[in-house]
Amino acid sequence: MQPNIKTGITFGIIGGLLTFLFGGWSVAVIGCFMGIGLGLGFGGRIEKSTPFNMAKEASKPGFTAAGVLLIVSLIQNFVIQGLIGKSQAELNTFIFSNLIAFLGSAGLTCLVVSFGGYDKKKEQTYKLALLAAVVIAFPFVDNFTELRWTAQIIFALIFVILGLGLNIVVGYAGLLDLGYAAFFAIGAYTTGILSSPVHNTEWNFWLVIWIAAAMAGLWGLMLGAPTLPLRGDYLAIVTLGFGEIVPVLFKNLIDVTIKEPLTCWILPLFRIQTTCITFFEHADLTLGEKGISPIGRPYLPIIGEFESSKPITWYFLIVALILLSVFIINRLRDSRLGRAWMAIREDELAAAQMGIDPVKTKLAAFAMGAMFSGFAGAFYAAYIRGIFPSVFDFSASIIILCVVILGGIGNINGVIVGGLVLMTADRLFLPALKDFLTALLTHTVLPSISNPAVQAAVSANANPILYRFLLFGLTLVIMMAVRPEGLIPNAQVRAELHANEEKKG
């Protein structure tokens, strides 16, 4: 079989599996995404020629994938839906959505590949334009088709920002940080404390988000200063410690008294009568395990206050934050500081001999990385409308690290893709799989089991969300074995990992 056709079938099957779980209109959206993905993945493999010829070449895998998707969609609607006890889609809707899926996936594959036929600059522009169109159109399409994915995609995008921030620390400066969620927590709690009616401090979100970022950055400096002279494993262990301490700290900030030391303690020592200035007395800053809720939300003229029922506004806010982050991080990477980070990552001793101050440079990476998680924290707090200490535990740090490693250490595009893939799998795919399995079992296997205890056990354990971390771990193990450099690798990391292999072609 031709490799082109094989790639087409693989993509068609992946798209088909997703369609299987979601059903309905999802086939159209998945089809379009599949087409773009196939085009991007496939484009590099086609010999460069005129755009038309390249598109013609791409039509083979494009239509194969579209065909596979259509077959799966037919089976899903006419066989599976009945099996899991759901009604089939309306015929009109079904035909229309599948038509979009078929033409959209094949057409987009050809379109994306044909961009390769233009010169580099034009190709970039066209790809960016298509990407912008997809990003802007997505929430509206989602709204129209009633898939309700936007709310979950927003979570994925929060992790994209966190990944981008951690990428500065781990990817650029080469410092393994196992407690990154601590800074996420600091950003979120700063927002919670400053803009919650619980504290009668309803500051404006647009101000608080900057304060949150600054606070996280400041804490990055404070935590980094004593620890960054350490190297490698030792640093990782210390960051692990901080990651554990910070959530516990927030859990226990429930009875805080802050007095001004000069008037309260020092002057009385010399028997000088003053009135003691007290900032807080027995203040419950974080409300412990209960968490802070509600938290103020952003407000914009025309749009009004952001509401949970309208995820589109939140979606565009986080997209804007990501664009800002990508812009800043790109500029940082190409700056003098960015070069210093890379030199430190390569060889700290040699870097020092080039005149780079290792501690200052590492501290800058730590603080910058922390700052971006401050942004993410502020957004998260406002979006969820409440923050709870358990969210920021060790597993959060590990998931963010997974995003960076899975996507490709040191590569911005890689981290964005990694965040989207990992978190949509976690937030969309797993719950859908759970619903699907439950429905399937209740209509097929469960009625045939006579023993009620076994029946209960089967239905309780057929819940993939329970195996979330197992699946995370499995994904990482497979990735490290098959593609250790990540989905979209950084050129330097790839060079290192594949230094001993012969170049093909």
Place this chain on the structure above:
Amino acid sequence: MLELKDVHTYYGNIHALKGISITVKDGEIVTLIGSNGAGKSTTLRTIQGLNRPRSGTVTLDGVSLEKMEAHKIAEFGVAQSPEGRMIFPRMTVMENLEMGAYVRKDLTSYKDDLEHVFSLFPRLKERINQKGGTLSGGEQQMLAMGRAMMAKPKILLLDEPSMGLAPLLVELIFDIIKKLNEEGTTILLVEQNALMALSIAHRGYVLQTGEIVLADDAKKLMKNEDVQKTYLGVE
């Protein structure tokens, strides 16, 4: 002028340098020869602030270096082509050279200096976009020297530039060292290849188990019987 006065350096309890005094005047090539473990590299590490002297002083142009941090010393004008080269393996040749110029505040002559490095090492220009780690040993040595030159240092420390290189390449490297010196760079050269080192140096020091046993003009050292027996292999 670089001056070491009665420098004692330890690795834990091991007394590695037992009171070393060296001067390198501006415009000189001074070489430090000796067998393995004599303390040659330790002397360079002490100058650079990677090891701290327990007693004694290290000064460059009258400024004391012995308590300065390593990166500050580099900034002050000490550049080196270290033993084992220590180039950045995953950066390109160009990026490595750029890192060399990191300490410079005045970049007006940056382009000319780059051209100058490429004129001395045309091989580097051919490999400009190649990753440092994929270069051959000789090319890495050239890169390490070129990178040190990009810093425009007050003094250039060269640690075993001939190590592991083919004889033809060794000659080329030493020609370039001589040329660099003629252009006004002060050089402290540490070498096991005593013959080559003494042939281009103005003065030389012979180091033996952490002590300086001989110090003289390079030409006189070459004629010294002990040196001939021990380091030049003359029967």
